[in-house]
Amino acid sequence: MANYSTNEFKPGLKVMLDGDPCAILENEYVKPGKGQAFNRVKVRNLKTGRVNERTFKSGDSLEGADVMDREMEFLYTDSEFWHFMATDGSFEQVGADEKAVSDAMNWLKEQVVYQVTLFNGAPIAVTPPNFVELEVVETDPGVRGDTSGGGTKPAKLVTGAVVKVPLFINVGDVLKVDTRSADYVGRA
């Protein structure tokens, strides 16, 4: 991969840092009137999702990371791997391990399209769409007529995720959920 110098650290650029692929989030040029210039950089480790602040001398460089985001449809899991298939017509398949799927586990539904991050061709992260529709498999019986949305109760979804829902929701209802906050949005 090519090397990138601090002045090429644009948001979205993928670089290798401490052996892990990272995405540049922010890059601030810090230069005192007298003295060495630095670049203060915010990066997200694409394996762990953690955000770190690092500082480089202006002009230092990092190796680019072979990272690609692909739109892929979730197929099935064999409990060891979660299998996805490319939606670009290539029908290419990859198996993501538990670490790569991570929190996206709560929102996986067959035939839904996810963003799979591939590092050197292997999946390292799965990002769900902002909203998914999932069926309720367990919750206290619905309170009839209570559509005003006063109180809430927990409801377990088909994926195992638990979200807070209004009292009128019943088992079998299909809910629209915001995957970023795990908030109930409405009935699908």
Next chain:
Amino acid sequence: MREWQPTASMQNLRRRAQVIDSVRSFFAAQGILEVDTPSLSCAAVSDPHLFPFATDFVPEGGGQAQTFYLHTSPEYPMKRLLAAGSGAIWQICKVYRNGETGRRHNPEFSMLEWYRPGFDHHRLMQEVDELVQLVLGCGPARKVTYAQLFAEHLRVDMHQCSTDDLASLGRRHCGFQGELDRDGWLNLLFSHCIEPQLQQPTMVFAFPASQAALARVVPDDDSVPSAARFEMFIEGMELANGYFELTDPAEQLRRFEKDQMQRRALGRSPLPIDSRLVDALQQGLPDCAGVALGIDRLIMLALGAASIDEVIAFPFARA
């Protein structure tokens, strides 16, 4: 469609003009002479961390072309005016620094620079403070030494602290893993751990002697020899840098040569030394203090702008 419009709003440009008007009246009221010095010079400022733009003068009709440098600050010719007996002088001019772009940097920017014969850096700090209070309507600045800030924010005695100790602080606090010299670590720690904390107007003085640039070295506060240099910070941003000016021509020449050595050590090509400045110093520079203040940053503060692009019509990317 190319981005042809200015990045600053018309309202900001009007307020920019007002700030510059009030700066002009401030100096007019004191009867200080406004001057104009060349942007192009056959010599360059020797600061190892500045990169001047270079261009060639090509005589029309033929002849030897000669390289000139766009000034990174007007300090050398202004000192030559002082040596020639100008008395107190000021100017606002565009200066040019290659490679510098960012939220607070544009490769060409407006600098206010002034010199006060008979002032030392403490007296000039007071005058800078008066101007800033006038423009921003803020309170008086706190005066504090460089070493005191290291004690307050990093709990170290910057004078006693070894370079290794500074390095481990830098690695711990700034997420930096490379190698730097002592001043490099001090700069890293100052810019990352101290500068952002200087929200209220602050005058920092008594810099390490190794960071004197063109300031004289004197025993300041802690009777440790330190640079008679100050910087002003507001809202975590460097606004001005001033000196009780070096007047000794031999010491000036030594500093030029030290800068050249450092440039070489950093793998940067040496630049022509301004021997006219050394000659002027030999003639005699009156005891004086001088300061450079970033006008665009002053306007950013006056307008509450987060980026320099909001206060200049056409930043570099649209120039």
